[in-house]
Amino acid sequence: MKKRVSVLLVAVSSVLILSQVAFCPTSGEVPQVEVFFSPQDNCAREIISRIDDAKSSVYIAMYFFTSRPIAQALVKAKDRGVDVKVCLDKEQPAYEYSKSEYLRNKEINTRLVGGSGIMHHKFCVIDEHIVITGSYNWTARADLENDESLVVINSREIVKKFLKEFNQLWQGEKIDTYKYKDKTRMEKVPTQDVIKSFTHERIESVYIGHKGTKKFHRPNCRFGKRISENNRITFSSRKEAINQGYIPCKVCKP
Known part of the structure; x- marks a missing residue:
């Protein structure tokens, strides 16, 4: 029995070590990861809590944004001196409950991202070391009705990649997917x-x-x-x- 327990402990330890090696950034930093699911985990509360704790910056790329509580949290962050920037898909203003106009009226820096496809990202970078991402759009339906996932990662190395993508969107450097050709892709560009x-x-x-x-x-x-x-x-x-x-x-x- 002792031998079996020892073997099991060694196996579990090996998995933990390998997982850290596989996901550990080049700096040696071990990311801190939290996972939440809606509707059971109150994802909106988790997002707002982290926005409320922001000290310097909150950068968002969000496909669908209709949540008033989250929008209000962003306004509060801006009012206390946090740099808040929001990238939304170009079609967002067309939706009845979209917060694009609300954010602009509250003087939140907001940009609509165009292109041949949609801007389907769902991530938020806070203070350049936390990223919130997953399937979760910032909507009441995502929070109360849908089965969604929300992942919170604390890692400067990982956040660097999200920051790079956000800056490309903000500066209008989005790749035109219809012009992007790569024969190694599984999915092919439409004719x-x-x-x-x-x-x-x-x-x-x-x-x-x-x-x-x-x-x-x-x-x-x-x-x-x-x-x-x-x-x-x-x-x-x-x-x-x-x-x-x-x-x-x-x-x-x-």
Whole structure:
């Protein structure tokens, strides 16, 4: 029995040592990692707690950001002198509960990231030594309904890589995925014909108008989705809608 216990202890010790070697950055630093899951672990509280503890900087790249409590925590951080910067996907302002306009109104440095694909990142770098990442978007649904993961890593070496990516996004250096070619990739870039058909389809219905109210909306606006086929009209540009006497929706702000 003692022999079995000894063998088991040696095996467990070996796994722990190997895991540290495999994940340990070049500096010899051992990352501190915490893992949380929603809805059971109150991920929003974990995020806000770390934002509240920020001393110098909070840099965020977030695909979907509708959480008011987290947005308010960022405003408080900015008000106490923390450098707060937020990168959001270019389509974020179109969503009803997006916090993009709220952040800008509160004088939070915010940038919309374009490109041929979407800005699908979900990470936050705090004080250049903590990164919060995972599947978790900063939304109420992610916190209360979805099965999501949130990983908090304390490691300057790992954070350097996230900072590099954030700075590229902030400076507009995002790679155009349609132009990026690599024959070793498992997934292949769509052909130009496919790209053109997608682009054409999107351009043809950029805005939706209501013939009765004379208002126009973004395609994903909840009011735009309610327009019946008989009352629906599409515009390829904002200018076209305005020239035809339509006024922009006050909710989605097209």
